[in-house]
Amino acid sequence: MVPKKEISMVPDMGKWKRSQAYADYIGFILTLNEGVKGKKLTCDYKVSETVEKLLDLLETLDRWINETPPVDQPSRFGNKAYRTWYVKVDQEAEALVSTVVPAEKSAAVPEIAVYLKESVGNSTRIDYGTGHEAAFAAFLCCLCKVGALRVDDQLAIVFKVFDRYLAVMRKLQRTYRMEPAGSQGVWGLDDFQFLPFIWGSSQFIDHPTIEPHHFIDEKVVNEHHQDYMFLECIKFINEMKTGPFAEHSNQLWNISAVPSWSKVNQGLIRMYKAECLEKFPVIQHFRFGSLLSIQPVNP
Numbered sequence: 001m002v003p004k005k006e007i008s009m010v011p012d013m014g015k016w017k018r019s020q021a022y023a024d025y026i027g028f029i030l031t032l033n034e035g036v037k038g039k040k041l042t043c044d045y046k047v048s049e050t051v052e053k054l055l056d057l058l059e060t061l062d063r064w065i066n067e068t069p070p071v072d073q074p075s076r077f078g079n080k081a082y083r084t085w086y087v088k089v090d091q092e093a094e095a096l097v098s099t100v101v102p103a104e105k106s107a108a109v110p111e112i113a114v115y116l117k118e119s120v121g122n123s124t125r126i127d128y129g130t131g132h133e134a135a136f137a138a139f140l141c142c143l144c145k146v147g148a149l150r151v152d153d154q155l156a157i158v159f160k161v162f163d164r165y166l167a168v169m170r171k172l173q174r175t176y177r178m179e180p181a182g183s184q185g186v187w188g189l190d191d192f193q194f195l196p197f198i199w200g201s202s203q204f205i206d207h208p209t210i211e212p213h214h215f216i217d218e219k220v221v222n223e224h225h226q227d228y229m230f231l232e233c234i235k236f237i238n239e240m241k242t243g244p245f246a247e248h249s250n251q252l253w254n255i256s257a258v259p260s261w262s263k264v265n266q267g268l269i270r271m272y273k274a275e276c277l278e279k280f281p282v283i284q285h286f287r288f289g290s291l292l293s294i295q296p297v298n299p
Helices: 010-018 020-035 049-066 081-098 103-118 130-145 151-176 195-203 212-216 218-224 229-240 250-255 261-277
Strands: none
Touching (some): 010 020, 020 130, 020 151, 020 195, 020 261, 081 103, 130 151, 130 195, 130 261, 151 229, 195 229, 195 261, 212 229, 218 229, 250 261
């Protein structure tokens, strides 16, 4: 079934909250959150053939950015070359996904490919935000549902695949100067991402030395960003923004005052539900098919 939008008005949000898709999606996010607890990006874990194929897929998207340089244009933001890059993704998505999905599940390829296409930004507005990020998480969730990814792939899903996806998205944002989609500006957590802050804070739970107030220290960020997703995000913000951290990233600044990483993690999960999953402007774009269904959860 080709996934389609089902949430067209604010009152439809109740359907989403009661849906099997919501239960599956939030369950997936929380399972991974539990899986990465206390672990470094550089720790040892299994890398399956499917994970290798997903990395190849992301490598292809990255290579296409190199092949599609930004064009000269008067406006600084939203470089139109992004649309050229996006057309390629749109045309090739099913072929890319078919390399990852087991042959006996190939009927699911058109459905799963939709989430991949949705995960790289919007070609009309040349923007990217947490709704696109959610589409990538949904893409990975669907791969789990068809059995392409397994339970023992958990660490690789976050540390290899999602981390590589973030690198490609950052490259897109840098190369084509993409606008933040539906950004709340200074009141949002981050212009573009949310999930790496959740999983990244889980990585720090029970850390012997690094506490939440340390992440605003550039020395700590530079020394440890290879090990921790949270610090990778902070490093990217520091590179992209000027001025005092407390001004351009006020919400993160506030979080640095929370006493423990487990409290940070719980707070971010609540914030993610409230600011992303319960916001109509984000969820109106979410697509529902047979794998992530709008049908209500069976009691």
